[in-house]
Amino acid sequence: MIETLLSKPTLYQQTKGAFWDDRHISKQMLQAHLDPEFEGASRKAQFIDESVRWINQMLKPEDYPTLLDIGCGPGIYAEKFSQLGYQVTGLDFSKRSISYGRKSAESQHLPITYHYADYLKMDLGKQYDIITMIYCDFGALSTSDRKKLLEKIYQHLKPTGKVLLDVFSMASYQLFEEKQVWDTCPDGGFWTAEPHVALQYNTKYNERVTLEQTTILTANEFKNYYLWMTYFTKETLQAEMAASGFAVCGFFGDVKGTDYEEDSPTLAVLLEKKG
Numbered sequence: 279m280i281e282t283l284l285s286k287p288t289l290y291q292q293t294k295g296a297f298w299d300d301r302h303i304s305k306q307m308l309q310a311h312l313d314p315e316f317e318g319a320s321r322k323a324q325f326i327d328e329s330v331r332w333i334n335q336m337l338k339p340e341d342y343p344t345l346l347d348i349g350c351g352p353g354i355y356a357e358k359f360s361q362l363g364y365q366v367t368g369l370d371f372s373k374r375s376i377s378y379g380r381k382s383a384e385s386q387h388l389p390i391t392y393h394y395a396d397y398l399k400m401d402l403g404k405q406y407d408i409i410t411m412i413y414c415d416f417g418a419l420s421t422s423d424r425k426k427l428l429e430k431i432y433q434h435l436k437p438t439g440k441v442l443l444d445v446f447s448m449a450s451y452q453l454f455e456e457k458q459v460w461d462t463c464p465d466g467g468f469w470t471a472e473p474h475v476a477l478q479y480n481t482k483y484n485e486r487v488t489l490e491q492t493t494i495l496t497a498n499e500f501k502n503y504y505l506w507m508t509y510f511t512k513e514t515l516q517a518e519m520a521a522s523g524f525a526v527c528g529f530f531g532d533v534k535g536t537d538y539e540e541d542s543p544t545l546a547v548l549l550e551k552k553g
Contacts, residue, residue, distance in 0.1 A: 290420035353379030428522035
């Protein structure tokens with residue numbers, strides 16, 4: 279058991295099971311999404327408001343009426359887009375988040391369509407004017423899964439449509455702190471409601487990939503959770519986009535339109551299909 283516990287995972291090794299749909303974990307994630315002052319599952323409320331305003335100014339709903347928000351969570355962005363007049367579709371792989379989003383939209387009479395689905399397998403049968411994927415989820419995927427996702431996005435984008443997504447930059451990679459921390463949680467915690475011991479192991483896996491590995495030990499079992507992140511430069515991001523048939527319309531420091539600088543922690547890109 280100890281040997282298995284301490285073994286080094288292969289690059290992009292996946293956690294067993296869809297942990298984001300776990301009954302306990304999904305509850306913690308939803309609470310994190312809905313906390314306006316917590317920058318974890320979603321960004322803080324002020325950032326989101328500024329982001330939505332910028333997107334609305336750049337891609338007006340009268341010119342780009344249909345919008346698909348990939349990884350929409352409980353619909354924080356989706357609701358704001360809908361209130362501005364976009365025809366919004368949200369897609370997420372968390373039953374709890376999608377259920378919350380549907381109930382919230384219904385209570386506000388917002389005509390948002392939500393899909394519970396894996397975006398690597400999405401087949402919605404229509405194309406959109408705008409596709410967003412916000413808060414650096416793209417970099418959490420393996421190289422092969424990023425390619426699969428871009429293929430799906432390409433299929434679901436209108437010929438005149440635009441894609442907006444963000445990633446963590448190499449400046450964030452340089453600031454990533456490698457550490458090993460043990461913690462005892464007699465009353466449970468984020469990963470399980472059972473009493474447990476948690477080992478947080480953060481490491482730089484190669485020159486542009488990091489791993490945040492959490493190992494949970496309860497009285498009956500142990501489990502590893504792997505959170506990978508790939509970091510990008512303009513050049514590496516543009517190369518991946520070009521290989522999947524996209525042209526870059528612009529680079530930004532974030533999804534609220536800040537100018538990109540070398541020390542910007544994130545890198546946002548606006549894409550269109552190559553002509």
